[in-house]
Amino acid sequence: MLPEQEYDYVKHLALYRLEKAKEDYNVAVLTLEHEQYRSANNRAYYAIYHAITAVLAIDRIAFKRHKDTLGHFNKEYVKNDIFPREIGHRVAVSQEIRQASDYDDFYIATKSEAAEQVETAKMVIDLIETYLNQKFIEREKSI
Numbered sequence: 001m002l003p004e005q006e007y008d009y010v011k012h013l014a015l016y017r018l019e020k021a022k023e024d025y026n027v028a029v030l031t032l033e034h035e036q037y038r039s040a041n042n043r044a045y046y047a048i049y050h051a052i053t054a055v056l057a058i059d060r061i062a063f064k065r066h067k068d069t070l071g072h073f074n075k076e077y078v079k080n081d082i083f084p085r086e087i088g089h090r091v092a093v094s095q096e097i098r099q100a101s102d103y104d105d106f107y108i109a110t111k112s113e114a115a116e117q118v119e120t121a122k123m124v125i126d127l128i129e130t131y132l133n134q135k136f137i138e139r140e141k142s143i
Helices: 003-033 037-058 066-078 085-103 111-141
Strands: none
Touching: 003 037, 003 111, 037 066, 037 085, 037 111, 066 085, 085 111
C-alpha cells in the first residue's frame, strides 16, 4: 500500500473501532436503565476494549488476547502519560468486573457498580476520541 492509502485505511479502521465502542456504550446505558447490570458491565467493558483497539489501530498493532491488548495499552500509553494513570486502573477494574459478570455464577452485579463501569466507558471513549482527532489533525497538517 502507498503511504497515503495506508493512512486512509488505518484512519478508517480506527474510526470504525471507535464507532463500535460507542455502540457498545449505548447498549451499556440501555441495559443499565433496564436494571440488567451484568449486561451493562459486559457492554461497558467492550466499549472500553474497542476504544482501546482504535488507538492501537493507528499504530498498526493488534493482539489476539484481550489481556495482551490491555497490557500493551497500559505499557505504551498509560505509563508514558499519554492517557491518565487513573484510566489504566479503571480499565483493569472493568476487566475484572466483566469477567465476574460473565463467568461467576455467584457474582451479584449492582446498580452502582454497573453505573461506574458505564461512566468509565464514557470517560475512555471521550479521551480516546480526542486523542485520535488530534492524531488525525497532526497527520493531515504534515501532508
